[in-house]
Amino acid sequence: MSSIEIRPGSYLQGTVKVPSSKSIGHRALICAALSEGNSTVENINLSRDIKATTEVLESLGAKFFTSKNSIEVTGTPKLNCSGKELFCDESGSTLRFLIPIALLQDEKVTFNGRGKLVERPLTPYYKIFDNQQLYYKNNNGLLPLELCGKIKPGVFNIKGNVSSQFISGLMFALPLLDEDSTIVIDGNLESRPYVDLTIDVLKDFGVSIVNKDYKSFIIRGKQRYCAKNYSVEGDFSQAAFFIAGGLLNGSVLCTNLRMASLQGDKAIVDIGKLMGGKITVTEKGVLAEKSALKGTDIDASQVPDLVPILTVLAALSEGQTIIYNAARLRIKECDRLQAISTELNKLGADITEKEDSLIINGVKSLKGGIVSSWNDHRIVMAMTIASMRAEEPVIIEDYKAVEKSYPHFYSDFTDLGGQVKEF
Structure with a gap:
Protein backbone atom coordinates (compact mmCIF):
# COMPACT_ATOMS: atom_id res chain seq x y z
CA MET A 1 0.00 0.00 0.00
CA SER A 20 -11.57 18.10 -18.16
CA SER A 21 -14.90 16.96 -16.77
CA LYS A 22 -14.92 13.22 -16.20
CA SER A 23 -18.72 13.21 -16.34
CA ILE A 24 -18.82 14.90 -19.73
CA GLY A 25 -15.87 12.86 -21.00
CA HIS A 26 -17.72 9.57 -20.42
CA ARG A 27 -20.76 10.90 -22.24
CA ALA A 28 -18.87 12.29 -25.22
CA LEU A 29 -16.93 9.06 -25.74
CA ILE A 30 -20.10 6.97 -25.64
CA CYS A 31 -21.85 9.22 -28.15
CA ALA A 32 -18.80 9.15 -30.45
CA ALA A 33 -18.65 5.35 -30.18
CA LEU A 34 -22.31 5.08 -31.21
CA SER A 35 -21.85 7.41 -34.19
CA GLU A 36 -21.15 6.15 -37.68
CA GLY A 37 -17.84 7.66 -38.77
CA ASN A 38 -14.94 9.42 -37.08
CA SER A 39 -15.09 11.81 -34.14
CA THR A 40 -12.38 13.51 -32.09
CA VAL A 41 -12.90 14.10 -28.37
CA GLU A 42 -10.45 16.83 -27.36
CA ASN A 43 -9.24 18.23 -24.03
CA ILE A 44 -9.92 14.94 -22.26
CA ASN A 45 -8.31 13.81 -19.03
CA LEU A 46 -7.16 10.20 -19.36
CA SER A 47 -8.11 9.07 -15.88
CA ARG A 48 -8.57 5.44 -14.93
CA ASP A 49 -12.37 5.75 -15.17
CA ILE A 50 -12.18 7.23 -18.67
CA LYS A 51 -9.84 4.44 -19.74
CA ALA A 52 -12.36 1.90 -18.44
CA THR A 53 -15.06 3.39 -20.65
CA THR A 54 -12.87 3.39 -23.76
CA GLU A 55 -11.78 -0.20 -23.17
CA VAL A 56 -15.34 -1.47 -22.77
CA LEU A 57 -16.52 0.44 -25.84
CA GLU A 58 -13.57 -0.96 -27.77
CA SER A 59 -14.63 -4.46 -26.76
CA LEU A 60 -18.06 -3.63 -28.19
CA GLY A 61 -16.63 -2.65 -31.57
CA ALA A 62 -15.62 1.02 -31.50
CA LYS A 63 -12.01 2.00 -32.18
CA PHE A 64 -9.95 4.51 -30.19
CA PHE A 65 -6.67 6.22 -31.01
CA THR A 66 -5.35 8.10 -28.01
CA SER A 67 -2.89 11.00 -28.03
CA LYS A 68 -1.85 13.24 -25.15
CA ASN A 69 -5.05 15.26 -24.74
CA SER A 70 -7.45 13.86 -27.32
CA ILE A 71 -9.01 10.61 -28.48
CA GLU A 72 -9.98 9.84 -32.06
CA VAL A 73 -13.00 7.57 -32.18
CA THR A 74 -14.25 5.42 -35.04
CA GLY A 75 -17.79 4.65 -34.03
CA THR A 76 -20.28 1.98 -34.95
CA PRO A 77 -24.03 1.86 -34.20
CA LYS A 78 -23.83 -1.92 -34.74
CA LEU A 79 -22.16 -3.29 -31.63
CA ASN A 80 -20.71 -6.77 -31.27
CA CYS A 81 -21.16 -8.06 -27.72
CA SER A 82 -21.17 -11.81 -28.27
CA GLY A 83 -19.45 -13.71 -25.46
CA LYS A 84 -17.54 -10.67 -24.27
CA GLU A 85 -16.51 -9.98 -20.66
CA LEU A 86 -16.55 -6.23 -20.15
CA PHE A 87 -14.29 -5.07 -17.33
CA CYS A 88 -15.39 -1.73 -15.85
CA ASP A 89 -12.55 -1.44 -13.31
CA GLU A 90 -14.05 0.69 -10.47
CA SER A 91 -16.10 3.02 -12.66
CA GLY A 92 -19.78 3.23 -11.80
CA SER A 93 -20.42 5.46 -14.81
CA THR A 94 -18.89 2.89 -17.15
CA LEU A 95 -21.01 0.06 -15.74
CA ARG A 96 -24.33 1.86 -15.48
CA PHE A 97 -24.04 3.77 -18.75
CA LEU A 98 -23.06 0.77 -20.83
CA ILE A 99 -25.41 -1.94 -19.59
CA PRO A 100 -28.36 -0.68 -21.71
CA ILE A 101 -26.03 -0.20 -24.69
CA ALA A 102 -24.89 -3.83 -24.45
CA LEU A 103 -28.58 -4.80 -24.58
CA LEU A 104 -29.02 -3.23 -28.01
CA GLN A 105 -27.96 -6.61 -29.43
CA ASP A 106 -29.42 -9.98 -28.44
CA GLU A 107 -26.07 -11.45 -27.44
CA LYS A 108 -24.54 -12.82 -24.25
CA VAL A 109 -22.26 -10.43 -22.41
CA THR A 110 -20.76 -10.30 -18.90
CA PHE A 111 -19.99 -7.15 -16.93
CA ASN A 112 -17.34 -7.26 -14.22
CA GLY A 113 -15.28 -4.88 -12.14
CA ARG A 114 -13.28 -4.60 -8.95
CA GLY A 115 -13.29 -2.88 -5.60
CA LYS A 116 -16.50 -1.29 -4.37
CA LEU A 117 -18.02 -1.44 -7.87
CA VAL A 118 -18.64 -5.16 -7.44
CA GLU A 119 -21.30 -4.43 -4.80
CA ARG A 120 -22.75 -1.12 -6.00
CA PRO A 121 -26.50 -1.54 -6.54
CA LEU A 122 -28.11 -2.12 -9.95
CA THR A 123 -31.68 -2.59 -8.73
CA PRO A 124 -33.38 -0.26 -11.26
CA TYR A 125 -31.90 -2.31 -14.11
CA TYR A 126 -32.88 -5.62 -12.51
CA LYS A 127 -36.49 -4.41 -12.41
CA ILE A 128 -36.33 -3.58 -16.12
CA PHE A 129 -34.81 -6.97 -16.90
CA ASP A 130 -37.62 -8.68 -14.97
CA ASN A 131 -40.33 -6.60 -16.66
CA GLN A 132 -38.94 -7.30 -20.13
CA GLN A 133 -38.07 -10.93 -19.36
CA LEU A 134 -34.40 -10.43 -20.19
CA TYR A 135 -32.00 -13.09 -18.94
CA TYR A 136 -29.56 -12.02 -16.26
CA LYS A 137 -27.47 -13.72 -13.63
CA ASN A 138 -25.36 -12.20 -10.87
CA ASN A 139 -23.42 -13.37 -7.85
CA ASN A 140 -26.01 -12.91 -5.10
CA GLY A 141 -26.54 -9.33 -6.22
CA LEU A 142 -22.86 -8.69 -6.89
CA LEU A 143 -20.79 -8.61 -10.06
CA PRO A 144 -20.11 -10.37 -12.35
CA LEU A 145 -23.40 -9.72 -14.15
CA GLU A 146 -24.25 -11.95 -17.10
CA LEU A 147 -26.84 -10.63 -19.59
CA CYS A 148 -28.57 -11.89 -22.70
CA GLY A 149 -31.48 -10.32 -24.55
CA LYS A 150 -32.44 -7.18 -26.41
CA ILE A 151 -33.95 -4.21 -24.62
CA LYS A 152 -37.37 -3.24 -25.97
CA PRO A 153 -38.92 0.24 -26.28
CA GLY A 154 -41.63 1.20 -23.83
CA VAL A 155 -42.21 2.97 -20.53
CA PHE A 156 -39.37 2.80 -17.97
CA ASN A 157 -40.15 3.76 -14.37
CA ILE A 158 -37.17 4.98 -12.34
CA LYS A 159 -37.18 6.31 -8.77
CA GLY A 160 -35.89 9.87 -8.54
CA ASN A 161 -33.76 9.25 -5.46
CA VAL A 162 -31.51 6.61 -7.04
CA SER A 163 -28.40 7.38 -9.07
CA SER A 164 -29.08 9.45 -12.19
CA GLN A 165 -26.63 7.14 -13.98
CA PHE A 166 -29.47 4.68 -14.61
CA ILE A 167 -31.47 7.37 -16.38
CA SER A 168 -28.47 8.44 -18.45
CA GLY A 169 -27.72 4.84 -19.39
CA LEU A 170 -31.22 4.42 -20.81
CA MET A 171 -30.96 7.75 -22.62
CA PHE A 172 -27.92 6.52 -24.55
CA ALA A 173 -29.59 3.30 -25.75
CA LEU A 174 -33.30 4.02 -26.21
CA PRO A 175 -32.94 6.46 -29.17
CA LEU A 176 -31.51 3.60 -31.25
CA LEU A 177 -34.59 1.39 -30.83
CA ASP A 178 -37.27 1.17 -33.53
CA GLU A 179 -40.05 2.80 -31.49
CA ASP A 180 -40.45 5.62 -29.00
CA SER A 181 -39.87 5.25 -25.26
CA THR A 182 -40.62 7.20 -22.10
CA ILE A 183 -38.67 7.38 -18.85
CA VAL A 184 -41.04 8.20 -15.96
CA ILE A 185 -39.55 9.54 -12.73
CA ASP A 186 -41.11 8.41 -9.45
CA GLY A 187 -40.74 11.23 -6.94
CA ASN A 188 -38.32 14.16 -7.01
CA LEU A 189 -35.34 13.68 -9.31
CA GLU A 190 -32.03 14.17 -7.49
CA SER A 191 -28.76 14.96 -9.31
CA ARG A 192 -30.69 16.77 -12.05
CA PRO A 193 -27.57 18.47 -13.41
CA TYR A 194 -26.11 15.09 -14.43
CA VAL A 195 -29.23 14.33 -16.48
CA ASP A 196 -28.96 17.81 -18.01
CA LEU A 197 -25.38 17.01 -19.02
CA THR A 198 -26.47 13.79 -20.70
CA ILE A 199 -29.23 15.51 -22.67
CA ASP A 200 -26.84 18.30 -23.69
CA VAL A 201 -24.11 15.98 -24.97
CA LEU A 202 -26.66 13.81 -26.78
CA LYS A 203 -27.98 16.95 -28.49
CA ASP A 204 -24.45 17.81 -29.66
CA PHE A 205 -24.25 14.37 -31.29
CA GLY A 206 -27.64 14.73 -32.98
CA VAL A 207 -29.91 12.88 -30.54
CA SER A 208 -32.97 14.58 -29.06
CA ILE A 209 -34.53 13.98 -25.62
CA VAL A 210 -37.67 15.86 -24.51
CA ASN A 211 -37.59 16.81 -20.82
CA LYS A 212 -41.07 17.10 -19.30
CA ASP A 213 -40.12 19.11 -16.19
CA TYR A 214 -37.95 16.21 -14.85
CA LYS A 215 -41.14 14.16 -14.31
CA SER A 216 -40.69 12.24 -17.54
CA PHE A 217 -38.44 12.14 -20.59
CA ILE A 218 -39.73 11.39 -24.10
CA ILE A 219 -37.26 9.57 -26.33
CA ARG A 220 -38.02 9.18 -30.01
CA GLY A 221 -36.87 5.95 -31.62
CA LYS A 222 -34.96 5.46 -34.89
CA GLN A 223 -32.53 8.29 -34.13
CA ARG A 224 -28.92 8.30 -35.26
CA TYR A 225 -25.79 9.60 -33.58
CA CYS A 226 -23.76 12.00 -35.74
CA ALA A 227 -19.95 11.96 -35.58
CA LYS A 228 -18.33 15.27 -34.69
CA ASN A 229 -15.34 16.89 -33.02
CA TYR A 230 -16.07 17.63 -29.39
CA SER A 231 -14.05 19.53 -26.77
CA VAL A 232 -14.63 18.58 -23.12
CA GLU A 233 -14.90 21.50 -20.71
Whole structure:
Protein backbone atom coordinates (compact mmCIF):
# COMPACT_ATOMS: atom_id res chain seq x y z
CA MET A 1 0.00 0.00 0.00
CA SER A 2 1.44 3.37 -1.05
CA SER A 3 1.26 6.29 1.36
CA ILE A 4 1.94 9.98 1.00
CA GLU A 5 2.87 12.57 3.63
CA ILE A 6 1.65 16.15 3.26
CA ARG A 7 3.54 18.73 5.23
CA PRO A 8 1.26 20.97 7.31
CA GLY A 9 0.39 24.57 6.61
CA SER A 10 0.98 24.61 2.87
CA TYR A 11 0.15 27.95 1.23
CA LEU A 12 -1.11 27.39 -2.29
CA GLN A 13 -0.44 30.18 -4.74
CA GLY A 14 -0.64 30.33 -8.50
CA THR A 15 -2.69 29.05 -11.41
CA VAL A 16 -3.97 25.54 -12.04
CA LYS A 17 -5.49 24.34 -15.31
CA VAL A 18 -8.38 22.21 -14.13
CA PRO A 19 -8.64 18.81 -15.88
CA SER A 20 -11.57 18.10 -18.16
CA SER A 21 -14.90 16.96 -16.77
CA LYS A 22 -14.92 13.22 -16.20
CA SER A 23 -18.72 13.21 -16.34
CA ILE A 24 -18.82 14.90 -19.73
CA GLY A 25 -15.87 12.86 -21.00
CA HIS A 26 -17.72 9.57 -20.42
CA ARG A 27 -20.76 10.90 -22.24
CA ALA A 28 -18.87 12.29 -25.22
CA LEU A 29 -16.93 9.06 -25.74
CA ILE A 30 -20.10 6.97 -25.64
CA CYS A 31 -21.85 9.22 -28.15
CA ALA A 32 -18.80 9.15 -30.45
CA ALA A 33 -18.65 5.35 -30.18
CA LEU A 34 -22.31 5.08 -31.21
CA SER A 35 -21.85 7.41 -34.19
CA GLU A 36 -21.15 6.15 -37.68
CA GLY A 37 -17.84 7.66 -38.77
CA ASN A 38 -14.94 9.42 -37.08
CA SER A 39 -15.09 11.81 -34.14
CA THR A 40 -12.38 13.51 -32.09
CA VAL A 41 -12.90 14.10 -28.37
CA GLU A 42 -10.45 16.83 -27.36
CA ASN A 43 -9.24 18.23 -24.03
CA ILE A 44 -9.92 14.94 -22.26
CA ASN A 45 -8.31 13.81 -19.03
CA LEU A 46 -7.16 10.20 -19.36
CA SER A 47 -8.11 9.07 -15.88
CA ARG A 48 -8.57 5.44 -14.93
CA ASP A 49 -12.37 5.75 -15.17
CA ILE A 50 -12.18 7.23 -18.67
CA LYS A 51 -9.84 4.44 -19.74
CA ALA A 52 -12.36 1.90 -18.44
CA THR A 53 -15.06 3.39 -20.65
CA THR A 54 -12.87 3.39 -23.76
CA GLU A 55 -11.78 -0.20 -23.17
CA VAL A 56 -15.34 -1.47 -22.77
CA LEU A 57 -16.52 0.44 -25.84
CA GLU A 58 -13.57 -0.96 -27.77
CA SER A 59 -14.63 -4.46 -26.76
CA LEU A 60 -18.06 -3.63 -28.19
CA GLY A 61 -16.63 -2.65 -31.57
CA ALA A 62 -15.62 1.02 -31.50
CA LYS A 63 -12.01 2.00 -32.18
CA PHE A 64 -9.95 4.51 -30.19
CA PHE A 65 -6.67 6.22 -31.01
CA THR A 66 -5.35 8.10 -28.01
CA SER A 67 -2.89 11.00 -28.03
CA LYS A 68 -1.85 13.24 -25.15
CA ASN A 69 -5.05 15.26 -24.74
CA SER A 70 -7.45 13.86 -27.32
CA ILE A 71 -9.01 10.61 -28.48
CA GLU A 72 -9.98 9.84 -32.06
CA VAL A 73 -13.00 7.57 -32.18
CA THR A 74 -14.25 5.42 -35.04
CA GLY A 75 -17.79 4.65 -34.03
CA THR A 76 -20.28 1.98 -34.95
CA PRO A 77 -24.03 1.86 -34.20
CA LYS A 78 -23.83 -1.92 -34.74
CA LEU A 79 -22.16 -3.29 -31.63
CA ASN A 80 -20.71 -6.77 -31.27
CA CYS A 81 -21.16 -8.06 -27.72
CA SER A 82 -21.17 -11.81 -28.27
CA GLY A 83 -19.45 -13.71 -25.46
CA LYS A 84 -17.54 -10.67 -24.27
CA GLU A 85 -16.51 -9.98 -20.66
CA LEU A 86 -16.55 -6.23 -20.15
CA PHE A 87 -14.29 -5.07 -17.33
CA CYS A 88 -15.39 -1.73 -15.85
CA ASP A 89 -12.55 -1.44 -13.31
CA GLU A 90 -14.05 0.69 -10.47
CA SER A 91 -16.10 3.02 -12.66
CA GLY A 92 -19.78 3.23 -11.80
CA SER A 93 -20.42 5.46 -14.81
CA THR A 94 -18.89 2.89 -17.15
CA LEU A 95 -21.01 0.06 -15.74
CA ARG A 96 -24.33 1.86 -15.48
CA PHE A 97 -24.04 3.77 -18.75
CA LEU A 98 -23.06 0.77 -20.83
CA ILE A 99 -25.41 -1.94 -19.59
CA PRO A 100 -28.36 -0.68 -21.71
CA ILE A 101 -26.03 -0.20 -24.69
CA ALA A 102 -24.89 -3.83 -24.45
CA LEU A 103 -28.58 -4.80 -24.58
CA LEU A 104 -29.02 -3.23 -28.01
CA GLN A 105 -27.96 -6.61 -29.43
CA ASP A 106 -29.42 -9.98 -28.44
CA GLU A 107 -26.07 -11.45 -27.44
CA LYS A 108 -24.54 -12.82 -24.25
CA VAL A 109 -22.26 -10.43 -22.41
CA THR A 110 -20.76 -10.30 -18.90
CA PHE A 111 -19.99 -7.15 -16.93
CA ASN A 112 -17.34 -7.26 -14.22
CA GLY A 113 -15.28 -4.88 -12.14
CA ARG A 114 -13.28 -4.60 -8.95
CA GLY A 115 -13.29 -2.88 -5.60
CA LYS A 116 -16.50 -1.29 -4.37
CA LEU A 117 -18.02 -1.44 -7.87
CA VAL A 118 -18.64 -5.16 -7.44
CA GLU A 119 -21.30 -4.43 -4.80
CA ARG A 120 -22.75 -1.12 -6.00
CA PRO A 121 -26.50 -1.54 -6.54
CA LEU A 122 -28.11 -2.12 -9.95
CA THR A 123 -31.68 -2.59 -8.73
CA PRO A 124 -33.38 -0.26 -11.26
CA TYR A 125 -31.90 -2.31 -14.11
CA TYR A 126 -32.88 -5.62 -12.51
CA LYS A 127 -36.49 -4.41 -12.41
CA ILE A 128 -36.33 -3.58 -16.12
CA PHE A 129 -34.81 -6.97 -16.90
CA ASP A 130 -37.62 -8.68 -14.97
CA ASN A 131 -40.33 -6.60 -16.66
CA GLN A 132 -38.94 -7.30 -20.13
CA GLN A 133 -38.07 -10.93 -19.36
CA LEU A 134 -34.40 -10.43 -20.19
CA TYR A 135 -32.00 -13.09 -18.94
CA TYR A 136 -29.56 -12.02 -16.26
CA LYS A 137 -27.47 -13.72 -13.63
CA ASN A 138 -25.36 -12.20 -10.87
CA ASN A 139 -23.42 -13.37 -7.85
CA ASN A 140 -26.01 -12.91 -5.10
CA GLY A 141 -26.54 -9.33 -6.22
CA LEU A 142 -22.86 -8.69 -6.89
CA LEU A 143 -20.79 -8.61 -10.06
CA PRO A 144 -20.11 -10.37 -12.35
CA LEU A 145 -23.40 -9.72 -14.15
CA GLU A 146 -24.25 -11.95 -17.10
CA LEU A 147 -26.84 -10.63 -19.59
CA CYS A 148 -28.57 -11.89 -22.70
CA GLY A 149 -31.48 -10.32 -24.55
CA LYS A 150 -32.44 -7.18 -26.41
CA ILE A 151 -33.95 -4.21 -24.62
CA LYS A 152 -37.37 -3.24 -25.97
CA PRO A 153 -38.92 0.24 -26.28
CA GLY A 154 -41.63 1.20 -23.83
CA VAL A 155 -42.21 2.97 -20.53
CA PHE A 156 -39.37 2.80 -17.97
CA ASN A 157 -40.15 3.76 -14.37
CA ILE A 158 -37.17 4.98 -12.34
CA LYS A 159 -37.18 6.31 -8.77
CA GLY A 160 -35.89 9.87 -8.54
CA ASN A 161 -33.76 9.25 -5.46
CA VAL A 162 -31.51 6.61 -7.04
CA SER A 163 -28.40 7.38 -9.07
CA SER A 164 -29.08 9.45 -12.19
CA GLN A 165 -26.63 7.14 -13.98
CA PHE A 166 -29.47 4.68 -14.61
CA ILE A 167 -31.47 7.37 -16.38
CA SER A 168 -28.47 8.44 -18.45
CA GLY A 169 -27.72 4.84 -19.39
CA LEU A 170 -31.22 4.42 -20.81
CA MET A 171 -30.96 7.75 -22.62
CA PHE A 172 -27.92 6.52 -24.55
CA ALA A 173 -29.59 3.30 -25.75
CA LEU A 174 -33.30 4.02 -26.21
CA PRO A 175 -32.94 6.46 -29.17
CA LEU A 176 -31.51 3.60 -31.25
CA LEU A 177 -34.59 1.39 -30.83
CA ASP A 178 -37.27 1.17 -33.53
CA GLU A 179 -40.05 2.80 -31.49
CA ASP A 180 -40.45 5.62 -29.00
CA SER A 181 -39.87 5.25 -25.26
CA THR A 182 -40.62 7.20 -22.10
CA ILE A 183 -38.67 7.38 -18.85
CA VAL A 184 -41.04 8.20 -15.96
CA ILE A 185 -39.55 9.54 -12.73
CA ASP A 186 -41.11 8.41 -9.45
CA GLY A 187 -40.74 11.23 -6.94
CA ASN A 188 -38.32 14.16 -7.01
CA LEU A 189 -35.34 13.68 -9.31
CA GLU A 190 -32.03 14.17 -7.49
CA SER A 191 -28.76 14.96 -9.31
CA ARG A 192 -30.69 16.77 -12.05
CA PRO A 193 -27.57 18.47 -13.41
CA TYR A 194 -26.11 15.09 -14.43
CA VAL A 195 -29.23 14.33 -16.48
CA ASP A 196 -28.96 17.81 -18.01
CA LEU A 197 -25.38 17.01 -19.02
CA THR A 198 -26.47 13.79 -20.70
CA ILE A 199 -29.23 15.51 -22.67
CA ASP A 200 -26.84 18.30 -23.69
CA VAL A 201 -24.11 15.98 -24.97
CA LEU A 202 -26.66 13.81 -26.78
CA LYS A 203 -27.98 16.95 -28.49
CA ASP A 204 -24.45 17.81 -29.66
CA PHE A 205 -24.25 14.37 -31.29
CA GLY A 206 -27.64 14.73 -32.98
CA VAL A 207 -29.91 12.88 -30.54
CA SER A 208 -32.97 14.58 -29.06
CA ILE A 209 -34.53 13.98 -25.62
CA VAL A 210 -37.67 15.86 -24.51
CA ASN A 211 -37.59 16.81 -20.82
CA LYS A 212 -41.07 17.10 -19.30
CA ASP A 213 -40.12 19.11 -16.19
CA TYR A 214 -37.95 16.21 -14.85
CA LYS A 215 -41.14 14.16 -14.31
CA SER A 216 -40.69 12.24 -17.54
CA PHE A 217 -38.44 12.14 -20.59
CA ILE A 218 -39.73 11.39 -24.10
CA ILE A 219 -37.26 9.57 -26.33
CA ARG A 220 -38.02 9.18 -30.01
CA GLY A 221 -36.87 5.95 -31.62
CA LYS A 222 -34.96 5.46 -34.89
CA GLN A 223 -32.53 8.29 -34.13
CA ARG A 224 -28.92 8.30 -35.26
CA TYR A 225 -25.79 9.60 -33.58
CA CYS A 226 -23.76 12.00 -35.74
CA ALA A 227 -19.95 11.96 -35.58
CA LYS A 228 -18.33 15.27 -34.69
CA ASN A 229 -15.34 16.89 -33.02
CA TYR A 230 -16.07 17.63 -29.39
CA SER A 231 -14.05 19.53 -26.77
CA VAL A 232 -14.63 18.58 -23.12
CA GLU A 233 -14.90 21.50 -20.71
CA GLY A 234 -13.09 21.70 -17.38
CA ASP A 235 -14.39 19.88 -14.30
CA PHE A 236 -15.91 21.93 -11.47
CA SER A 237 -15.91 18.90 -9.16
CA GLN A 238 -12.11 18.77 -9.47
CA ALA A 239 -11.73 22.56 -9.35
CA ALA A 240 -13.57 22.48 -6.01
CA PHE A 241 -10.53 21.03 -4.26
CA PHE A 242 -8.24 23.87 -5.32
CA ILE A 243 -10.93 26.50 -4.77
CA ALA A 244 -11.17 25.14 -1.23
CA GLY A 245 -7.38 25.18 -0.94
CA GLY A 246 -7.32 28.85 -1.86
CA LEU A 247 -10.05 29.66 0.67
CA LEU A 248 -8.29 27.79 3.49
CA ASN A 249 -4.76 29.04 2.93
CA GLY A 250 -3.79 30.46 -0.40
CA SER A 251 -4.58 32.35 -3.56
CA VAL A 252 -5.45 29.99 -6.40
CA LEU A 253 -6.72 30.78 -9.90
CA CYS A 254 -8.53 27.83 -11.52
CA THR A 255 -8.64 28.04 -15.31
CA ASN A 256 -10.23 25.88 -18.06
CA LEU A 257 -13.68 26.45 -16.54
CA ARG A 258 -16.87 27.57 -18.31
CA MET A 259 -19.23 29.51 -16.05
CA ALA A 260 -22.15 28.83 -18.43
CA SER A 261 -21.63 25.11 -17.79
CA LEU A 262 -24.53 22.82 -16.90
CA GLN A 263 -22.34 21.05 -14.33
CA GLY A 264 -24.10 21.07 -10.99
CA ASP A 265 -20.77 21.22 -9.17
CA LYS A 266 -20.16 24.77 -10.31
CA ALA A 267 -22.28 25.45 -7.19
CA ILE A 268 -18.93 25.36 -5.35
CA VAL A 269 -18.57 29.01 -6.32
CA ASP A 270 -21.88 30.10 -4.77
CA ILE A 271 -21.53 27.83 -1.73
CA GLY A 272 -18.01 29.11 -1.11
CA LYS A 273 -19.27 32.70 -1.26
CA LEU A 274 -22.18 31.84 1.04
CA MET A 275 -19.62 30.60 3.58
CA GLY A 276 -17.87 33.95 3.42
CA GLY A 277 -15.21 32.95 0.93
CA LYS A 278 -13.47 35.49 -1.25
CA ILE A 279 -14.12 34.09 -4.72
CA THR A 280 -13.80 36.17 -7.86
CA VAL A 281 -14.94 35.04 -11.30
CA THR A 282 -12.90 36.62 -14.09
CA GLU A 283 -12.36 36.02 -17.79
CA LYS A 284 -9.28 34.00 -16.84
CA GLY A 285 -11.05 31.72 -14.38
CA VAL A 286 -12.14 31.41 -10.75
CA LEU A 287 -9.86 33.02 -8.14
CA ALA A 288 -10.17 31.80 -4.53
CA GLU A 289 -8.28 33.61 -1.75
CA LYS A 290 -7.74 32.93 1.93
CA SER A 291 -10.89 33.79 3.87
CA ALA A 292 -12.49 33.59 7.30
CA LEU A 293 -15.26 31.09 6.66
CA LYS A 294 -18.55 30.63 8.49
CA GLY A 295 -20.87 27.65 8.74
CA THR A 296 -24.10 27.29 6.79
CA ASP A 297 -26.65 24.64 5.81
CA ILE A 298 -26.02 22.80 2.53
CA ASP A 299 -28.48 20.67 0.54
CA ALA A 300 -26.39 17.88 -1.02
CA SER A 301 -29.14 16.36 -3.18
CA GLN A 302 -27.94 18.00 -6.40
CA VAL A 303 -24.20 18.17 -5.60
CA PRO A 304 -23.24 14.86 -3.94
CA ASP A 305 -19.69 14.86 -5.31
CA LEU A 306 -18.94 18.14 -3.53
CA VAL A 307 -19.72 16.76 -0.07
CA PRO A 308 -16.19 15.54 0.88
CA ILE A 309 -14.52 18.88 0.16
CA LEU A 310 -17.45 20.91 1.54
CA THR A 311 -17.08 18.90 4.76
CA VAL A 312 -13.43 19.98 4.94
CA LEU A 313 -14.40 23.64 4.49
CA ALA A 314 -17.13 23.32 7.10
CA ALA A 315 -14.80 21.60 9.58
CA LEU A 316 -12.55 24.67 9.45
CA SER A 317 -15.29 27.31 9.48
CA GLU A 318 -16.68 29.29 12.40
CA GLY A 319 -19.94 27.90 13.71
CA GLN A 320 -22.05 24.96 12.64
CA THR A 321 -22.74 23.49 9.20
CA ILE A 322 -25.35 20.87 8.40
CA ILE A 323 -24.99 18.95 5.14
CA TYR A 324 -28.30 17.20 4.48
CA ASN A 325 -30.07 15.09 1.81
CA ALA A 326 -26.82 13.13 1.51
CA ALA A 327 -27.88 9.49 1.97
CA ARG A 328 -26.78 8.48 -1.55
CA LEU A 329 -23.17 9.16 -0.63
CA ARG A 330 -23.21 5.87 1.25
CA ILE A 331 -23.24 3.94 -2.06
CA LYS A 332 -20.46 5.76 -3.90
CA GLU A 333 -16.89 4.43 -4.22
CA CYS A 334 -17.15 4.07 -0.47
CA ASP A 335 -19.57 5.20 2.21
CA ARG A 336 -18.48 8.81 1.85
CA LEU A 337 -20.44 10.11 4.83
CA GLN A 338 -18.72 7.65 7.13
CA ALA A 339 -15.35 8.03 5.41
CA ILE A 340 -15.04 11.81 5.47
CA SER A 341 -16.40 12.15 9.01
CA THR A 342 -14.22 9.34 10.37
CA GLU A 343 -10.99 10.58 8.81
CA LEU A 344 -11.50 14.27 9.61
CA ASN A 345 -12.41 13.40 13.19
CA LYS A 346 -9.08 11.54 13.45
CA LEU A 347 -7.44 14.89 12.72
CA GLY A 348 -9.44 16.73 15.37
CA ALA A 349 -12.58 17.81 13.53
CA ASP A 350 -15.96 17.81 15.28
CA ILE A 351 -18.37 15.95 12.97
CA THR A 352 -21.45 13.94 13.89
CA GLU A 353 -22.65 11.45 11.30
CA LYS A 354 -26.39 10.94 10.84
CA GLU A 355 -28.25 8.61 8.48
CA ASP A 356 -28.47 11.15 5.66
CA SER A 357 -26.54 14.15 6.97
CA LEU A 358 -23.45 15.47 8.69
CA ILE A 359 -23.48 17.95 11.57
CA ILE A 360 -20.18 19.82 11.61
CA ASN A 361 -18.97 22.17 14.32
CA GLY A 362 -16.05 24.19 13.03
CA VAL A 363 -12.60 24.23 14.65
CA LYS A 364 -9.72 26.64 14.06
CA SER A 365 -7.20 24.02 13.01
CA LEU A 366 -6.62 20.28 12.73
CA LYS A 367 -3.87 18.12 14.15
CA GLY A 368 -1.79 15.74 12.09
CA GLY A 369 -1.92 11.98 11.85
CA ILE A 370 -2.51 8.96 9.67
CA VAL A 371 -5.72 8.70 7.69
CA SER A 372 -7.15 6.18 5.22
CA SER A 373 -8.24 6.94 1.67
CA TRP A 374 -11.01 4.32 1.79
CA ASN A 375 -9.81 3.65 -1.78
CA ASP A 376 -11.77 6.76 -2.84
CA HIS A 377 -10.27 9.49 -5.01
CA ARG A 378 -12.40 12.26 -3.51
CA ILE A 379 -11.45 11.29 0.04
CA VAL A 380 -7.75 11.43 -0.95
CA MET A 381 -8.07 14.92 -2.40
CA ALA A 382 -10.24 16.19 0.45
CA MET A 383 -7.80 15.00 3.11
CA THR A 384 -4.90 16.54 1.18
CA ILE A 385 -6.61 19.93 1.25
CA ALA A 386 -7.48 19.46 4.94
CA SER A 387 -3.76 19.10 5.69
CA MET A 388 -3.28 22.77 4.80
CA ARG A 389 -4.80 23.68 8.16
CA ALA A 390 -3.14 20.91 10.18
CA GLU A 391 -0.52 21.48 12.86
CA GLU A 392 1.47 18.32 12.05
CA PRO A 393 2.01 16.24 8.88
CA VAL A 394 -0.91 14.24 7.48
CA ILE A 395 -0.17 10.78 6.07
CA ILE A 396 -2.74 9.36 3.63
CA GLU A 397 -2.68 5.60 3.10
CA ASP A 398 -3.44 4.17 -0.36
CA TYR A 399 -3.35 7.64 -1.88
CA LYS A 400 -3.08 6.36 -5.47
CA ALA A 401 -6.86 6.02 -5.51
CA VAL A 402 -6.66 9.59 -6.83
CA GLU A 403 -5.75 8.17 -10.25
CA LYS A 404 -9.39 7.17 -10.68
CA SER A 405 -10.28 10.72 -11.70
CA TYR A 406 -7.27 13.09 -11.40
CA PRO A 407 -3.94 11.32 -12.08
CA HIS A 408 -1.86 14.52 -11.93
CA PHE A 409 -3.51 15.96 -8.82
CA TYR A 410 -0.32 15.88 -6.75
CA SER A 411 1.72 17.39 -9.57
CA ASP A 412 -0.70 20.33 -9.61
CA PHE A 413 -0.73 20.49 -5.81
CA THR A 414 3.07 20.70 -5.57
CA ASP A 415 3.25 23.22 -8.44
CA LEU A 416 1.07 25.50 -6.33
CA GLY A 417 3.34 25.09 -3.30
CA GLY A 418 2.13 21.95 -1.57
CA GLN A 419 4.89 19.79 -0.08
CA VAL A 420 4.54 16.01 -0.23
CA LYS A 421 6.65 12.92 0.29
CA GLU A 422 5.72 9.52 -1.12
CA PHE A 423 6.73 6.28 0.60
